Amino acid sequence: MSNIDPASGYQAYGNSPGPERSLRNQAAARRTALAICTVADVAAGLLGLWIVLYLLDANQGNAFVDFVRGAANWLSGWARDIFTMDTEGLRVALNYGLPAGVYLLIGHGIAARLNRV
DSSP: OOOOOOTTTTOOOOOOOOOOHHHHHHHHHHHHHHHHHHHHHHHHHHHHHHHHHHHOOTTTTHHHHHHHHHHHHHHTGTTTTTTTOEEEOHHHHHHHHHHHHHHHHHHHHHHHHHOOO
């Protein structure tokens, strides 16, 4: 009884994982990175859409415009009124554009890091 092999289904310490496990981990990392990129892109897209709708003076009573405004307000809540200036359009563009840029930068940065693994 000198069998020191691990029980079936378990990997011994010091051994590298098999190629199929490595491929599964890479695929899972890619799927996670894609999901993070998608969430960051949608968040930035909503913020950018609100900037465009505001600058084009969209009908504030419209249900779609109201939805986009509410989503943009929620997404940019942490950056509310960082920039206070007299020009209303520039204030909206900066106060909603900054969070959009931050979401893109952080989301794509995390995704790039996951894809390197």
